[in-house]
Amino acid sequence: MNAKYTPDVTIPPSTQREGVRSEPRWIGKSMKRVEDPRLLTGKGKYIDDIVLPNMAHAALLRSPYAHARIKSIDTSRAKALPGVIAVVTGREMAEKTGPTVTFSSPPVVQHAMAVDKVRHVGETVAAVVAEDRYIAEDALELIDVEFEELPIVTDPLLQAQARGDAVLHPERGESNVAMDRTFTFGPVDDDFARADVVVRRKLRWNRSEAQPIETSGAIADYDEGTGKLTVHCNTSMYNYVGWLCAASLGIPATHLNLVPVIAGGSFGSKLFLHKIIVLTASLSRIAGRPVKFIEDRLDHMTAADVHGCDRVYDAELALKRDGTMLALRYTVVDDYGAYLQYGYGTHGNTFAQIVGPYRINSVQGRVIAVLSNKAQQGAYRGFGSEVSNFVIERLTDAAARELGLDVVEIRRRNFIRPEEFPYLIPTGNLYDSGNYEKVLAEALRMFDMEGWRAKQAAARRQGRHIGIGLVTCQERSTFSATEFWSLNPPDQAGFTLTSSPEAVSMRIDPTGKVFVKLNSPFWGNSPETMATQIVAEALTVEPSDISIGYADTDSGFNGTGPGGSRYTVMLAGAVVTAVKTLRGKLFKLAGHMMECAEGDLELRNGKIGVKGVPAMEKSVAEVAIASHYFRLSFPNTPEFASGLETTAVYDHPLTTMPAADRSHLGIYYPIMGHMAHATAVEVxxxxxxxxxxxxxxxxxxxxxxxxxxxxxxxxxxxxxGIGTALYEHYRYDESGQLLTASLADYHMPTAHEMPADIRIGHVETPSPFTEFGIKGGGEGGRMATPAVLAQAVEDALSPFDVRIDEVPLTPIRLRELVRSAGKT
Known part of the structure; x- marks a missing residue:
């Protein structure tokens, strides 16, 4: 048997300071959310709740064409409409405002509004600022635009053939192929040569999107006296890359303050709303007063830059006759739409967990990234790795079918074993810990596979088609910034940043109350609840004694924010750092007050006490008031300075650089969650x-x-995930028109389409690298659902010999598959 291939990656030692507590008081408890009172009583401040004095409203004129030159724009009639404050074209805005941020390299230039040419239906051509949104919308109809239509290509498989005027960004090359690179990790050719069986599938993952209840929006306020712009926006990474928006606006970062608000749903779609920030800030600067813009649903669906993955795979899995997996090889064509704001990061996500939970020895992926006359991709829950889960699980199911193995058994045979962790996969990423057999066993126990097989057999005798599915998938969490650029061409890697930290500010007031300020907004990850429980655990105080707030960019510090299932892990790290600093000062103060050595003290139930002496202790409040107001009670040295406060920054718990030749990508997404989903469906x-x-x-x-x-x-x-698997599809026609541009046509599941009870189970294998052993879990459900539903539907339709190679599995598509079988 050949030796396992191991990439040339050195695993750094763990920096964990807080391990798993044997008897935690708050971590692990189903505590009610701290955020709920204001949210459930309607007191939360969302972007549309913010009203500034003298605030104007913006509306945007969208292109009806997928690809066209803008020959002329006549805004005179719109400007003459009473109530209109300003009408701005893309060229006029570009005179003072530069392109928006892109992480692609070489860059794909995108402006907040189109300059000279539109590249997809819905791209902004002009903006109107008026006294209210109604007037602004009316004025849009008075703008006269002359377009010259250009060739349109929407099929991702034809973009390499695009030439001349069909090329979206001719400055980047002669076709619409943004990148065509093959990444090889390990002895792929050798592993395929020694295989007994190779299964191959062509798979299609169509684009969908998160569809948050609240669309994206911003309110910008330009102060002519100071030249400063203040922008309220429902985004996430404002403390991380907000300075790049200032660069687009041509102002110092000190002159742009981004203020977070509650996000009414995101799921990745509001990760970094740079285009809306730059657009509203520019309009406010032009209008000389606050300007508000919030997308309507049509704006959001056609031009929000947040469509999900749109991929075509030709994939092969090499195996031995006994089902042992050897190697994975694939070519993927990924349709990114008209621009490339996040570069090739979705494939970084893919490579982070490309082997799934299995001991696959080598991987080769040819990534063909293409541009097209569609709205561009953004971040959506999973950010590309949910697609690779689908691909790996479909290949695993195909292998089971080919080899005559049970779908559960083939997975069990190939699991990475508990004793093999931490485990380096061929791409260089690391899986920190896991017990996949235990997760599988729990899923089988809860699901009752044998019982469902009996029900399936009985149903088939009645002419009904019940199918059963079970898949085992990964959820990478806690990204490192190297993912943003590691797949860029080595000679044009771009901005090769390596930090993605998180920070908190923490202080204890004279009464012993703890104030924590976060450098990210409220998203669905319940940040106030997470912070409260972790602070309460680390500082041993009551949750009721903790208050959580949020920093804007004027006061914020080193916060990357939520995204990529990272926030709870990183927040815990920052909290532990802050508590360590505060604990050191509390011990110093209490030690002086009780005339004992600092090393003899411990935190217990909100008090600082002498170890082994229950009666000898001071409450945090007693020490805090002494620190704030009784300076002369302590030595006249700097370490006893008044007050109890700190700002703590936590960098990534485990990351390394990619290889210069990209023979591996380094450790960059290593805090690895795992799941087993099982379902029964009837078709x-x-x-x-x-x-x-x-x-x-x-x-x-x-x-x-x-x-x-x-x-x-x-x-x-x-x-x-159910929506992605069964219903949701952004469908474009050959002319680049979005055919599913409303919720009447873009079908989302409702409560009626959900299972009556999604039953949840947990298995805990703590990470040895993170504080308290926490891993991320924010994207988990969607990471497995399309794969398990595809397997279950295929199982249900097995009498028709149907193969499921594409999602969504709409009724029309399933009927076509059954008809093509010629059996009904």
């Missing part, structure tokens, strides 16, 4: 309707902070 072969009869999701997210909120994450992700 009506006459109509193509899929009904979900049972659904079990067992997750390993390391140490669970709050089971109740984590269950909500899993259920919500599963609901979105």
């Amino acid at each position: 009506d072969s006459a109509t193509g309707k899929v009904s979900i009869l049972d659904y079990v999701a067992v997750h390993d997210c390391g140490t669970v902070v709050n089971p109740m909120t984590l269950d909500g994450h899993v259920r919500g992700g599963t609901a979105q």
